[in-house]
Amino acid sequence: MFRYLLATVTLGRSSFPYSTSSASMISSSTVAYLTNSCGLTPEKATSLSKLIEVRGAENAGSMFELLRSYGFTHNQLGELVSRYPCYLLADAETNLKPKMQYMVSMGISRDDLPQVLSNKWILSRNLKKHIVPTFEFLKENIPSYGDLVVAIRRSAQLLRSKAREYMMLNMATLRAHGVPEKMIVKLMTKWSTSLMLKRDTFEEEVKRLLEYGFQPTSLNFVLGLSALATQSKMNWKKKRELFRLFGWSDEEFVSAFKVQPMMMVTSEAKLRQMMEFFVGRLGLEPSQVAKCPNLFLVSLKKRVIPRCSVLQVLLSNGLIRRSDVRIITALNSNSAHFTVKYLAPFQGVVPDLLEAYKGNVEFKGFSDELLEPWNNHR
Structure with missing residues (x-):
C-alpha cells in the first residue's frame, strides 16, 4: 500500500526526480488510501492529497489506527480530516496519543473525543505547558461535564497561548462587578472568546x-x-449608523440593545434587509421595530415573509381585517401561537393557506397598506 507513499517529494510540485507516471501512481495511491480509510469522496481525497507530503501518508495510517482504537467511526474520521487536514500529517504516537490519553484520564468520554478534537489547537499546543493547565482551569470553573465539552468544542481559542491568563483576569473583573458565578460559567461555556x-x-x-x-x-x-466582544469597533459603528439612517434615535438603539443584545451579532446586510422590509414593505414605524428587536434574530425568508403571505391570503379573502392584526406580535410569536390564531381556524376555508405558511405563495404586499394602519397595541 505504501510503496509509493514513502517518497520524499511533495504532491503538486512541478519538479522532482520522479517521472510523471510515478507521480500519477503516487497520487492515485494516496487518493485511494484516503477514500478507503475514512470514506472521503474521490474529489475530497484528491484535494487533500495535494496538501500532504507523500511521506506523510504513513503518518496518516498511524493516525487512523489510533483514532479507531479510541472508537472513531468511519464517518467521524472523514469529517475530522476534511475539516482539519493537519491531522493527516501529525505524528500519532508522540503528538496526539499522549494528549488523548490525558483527556480520557480527565474524564472526557470516548464518545465526546470527536467533539474535543474539533478544536484545531489540540495538535499544535504543548501538552504540559498548555493543554493540562487549560483543562484543569476549565474543570475548576465549569462544574458540568457537558458544558466543559461544549466549551472546548465551541472555542478553538481556549487553547491559545495566553487565553487562560486573560480569562482569569477578566473573570475577576466580572466578580468585582457582582456578576453571578452561573453567568460567568455560561460566558465561559458559550462565548468564551x-x-x-x-x-x-x-x-x-x-x-x-x-x-x-x-x-x-x-x-x-x-x-x-x-455582542460587544465578538466584533470589531468598525462593524459596531456601521450597524449603529445603519439604525440611525432608518430613523432610530440613540435612546431607541440602547433600549433595543438592552432588550435583545444578540441583535448586534446579526450581520449588517441582514439588519439592512430586515429594516427595509419592515419599514418599506410593511409600513411599520422605525420606533415600532425598535420595541421588538427579537425580530432581527429570525429568518426573513423562512419565517417573516411566509407569515406575511398567510396574512396576505387571509386579508385578500376578507377573513380578517388589518386592524385585527397585531403585525409585530404575529411575526414575533412562536409557531404554536401563530398556528392557533391564523392557520387552524381557516385551513378548511382557504386551500392555499398552508402553502403560504410553507413559503410557496409569493408575498406581493398588502393591498390596503395605505388605507388602514396596523394594530400594534400590545
Whole structure:
C-alpha cells in the first residue's frame, strides 16, 4: 500500500526526480488510501492529497489506527480530516496519543473525543505547558461535564497561548462587578472568546454596558458582553449608523440593545434587509421595530415573509381585517401561537393557506397598506 507513499517529494510540485507516471501512481495511491480509510469522496481525497507530503501518508495510517482504537467511526474520521487536514500529517504516537490519553484520564468520554478534537489547537499546543493547565482551569470553573465539552468544542481559542491568563483576569473583573458565578460559567461555556480580550479592552466593554444601564446580575449583561466582544469597533459603528439612517434615535438603539443584545451579532446586510422590509414593505414605524428587536434574530425568508403571505391570503379573502392584526406580535410569536390564531381556524376555508405558511405563495404586499394602519397595541 505504501510503496509509493514513502517518497520524499511533495504532491503538486512541478519538479522532482520522479517521472510523471510515478507521480500519477503516487497520487492515485494516496487518493485511494484516503477514500478507503475514512470514506472521503474521490474529489475530497484528491484535494487533500495535494496538501500532504507523500511521506506523510504513513503518518496518516498511524493516525487512523489510533483514532479507531479510541472508537472513531468511519464517518467521524472523514469529517475530522476534511475539516482539519493537519491531522493527516501529525505524528500519532508522540503528538496526539499522549494528549488523548490525558483527556480520557480527565474524564472526557470516548464518545465526546470527536467533539474535543474539533478544536484545531489540540495538535499544535504543548501538552504540559498548555493543554493540562487549560483543562484543569476549565474543570475548576465549569462544574458540568457537558458544558466543559461544549466549551472546548465551541472555542478553538481556549487553547491559545495566553487565553487562560486573560480569562482569569477578566473573570475577576466580572466578580468585582457582582456578576453571578452561573453567568460567568455560561460566558465561559458559550462565548468564551469574550473573556479572552486584553484586560483594559475588557474593562472598557464592561464599563460601556454599565453606562447603557445593563444589570450585572442579568443574563443580558453576559449576552451584551458577548455582542460587544465578538466584533470589531468598525462593524459596531456601521450597524449603529445603519439604525440611525432608518430613523432610530440613540435612546431607541440602547433600549433595543438592552432588550435583545444578540441583535448586534446579526450581520449588517441582514439588519439592512430586515429594516427595509419592515419599514418599506410593511409600513411599520422605525420606533415600532425598535420595541421588538427579537425580530432581527429570525429568518426573513423562512419565517417573516411566509407569515406575511398567510396574512396576505387571509386579508385578500376578507377573513380578517388589518386592524385585527397585531403585525409585530404575529411575526414575533412562536409557531404554536401563530398556528392557533391564523392557520387552524381557516385551513378548511382557504386551500392555499398552508402553502403560504410553507413559503410557496409569493408575498406581493398588502393591498390596503395605505388605507388602514396596523394594530400594534400590545
